[in-house]
Amino acid sequence: MSISHRISIRWLPSPASEPHSVLVLTSPARRYVDIRLTLSPSGELEGLYWGFAGQSFYPTPNSGRWEHFIDSRSDEPGSDEGSLEVLENGDVLEKGKMVDFEEPDKGEKEYEEVWRDEVLEKDERVAIVMETEGGRVVRVGGWVQGVLKDKEGFNAERWKDGKRIWGMGKELASDEIWEKEKELVVGDEVEKRGLVWRVVERAVW
Structure with missing residues (x-):
């Protein structure tokens, strides 16, 4: 179970940034909904960049796989996977390869995402x-x-x-x-x- 906010994304070798509001809600049975919204220059929520839902799996403590059952960008959803590393401050660094929708013709690119979970009262x-x-x-x-x-x-x-x-x-x-x-x-x-x-x-x- 988690409420995960993405703090940044980095398409190697470019520097990290966060142009979107990315929130993933995952239930105890690992059913999730992931919504990624474009941010205006002032930080307001704008249009949908990507939205999907599915099931998450963790084959090892340091790896994850996210099956997509519903996907705004595909009628034939697949999956993505990455390696996971817990940083000193408790954030999680995810590394892997996926398509950058800003440059889809370049195919999969290496990325790094930093995630931070909310602590529930x-x-x-x-x-x-x-x-x-x-x-x-x-x-x-x-x-x-x-x-x-x-x-x-x-x-x-x-x-x-x-x-x-x-x-x-x-x-x-x-x-x-x-x-x-x-x-x-x-x-x-x-x-x-x-x-x-x-x-x-x-x-x-």
Whole structure:
């Protein structure tokens, strides 16, 4: 379970920077939603750069693999993987190869990403995952993120402390996962704008 903010990305040999707001919410069963938003010069959230959801795996303590089941950039999602190193300050350095969408013709490039996890207070330790065909919403602590890919396009949203702070396309089930936190159990179904969302995971610790 984690709330992971990306601190920087570096496309070797260029210096590190952070042009996006990148947040990954991962449930105890390692179901995740990863939303990457472009930042304006003043730091405001703008359009979607990349959004995807899937399952994470850690074959060893120093390596990770992230399967994509839903992906804003592909109708045939794959996976990405990298090596992991915990830095002295507790941040995690991820290294690997992937396509830089700013220069897609160059194929995969070496990258380095630095990630930092939020520390949850005791009263924030809740995780809920809801799914529908082509969609997933994940809540961890005070954050909720959701993605949905359907015949009309890609939809995504990000919530913080009960408020929708960014969204594109249809409203998903983020309000339901927030407002009905205490009553939702695995197997419950909620209808939202013609879609049925099912609770597939819930954890409180």
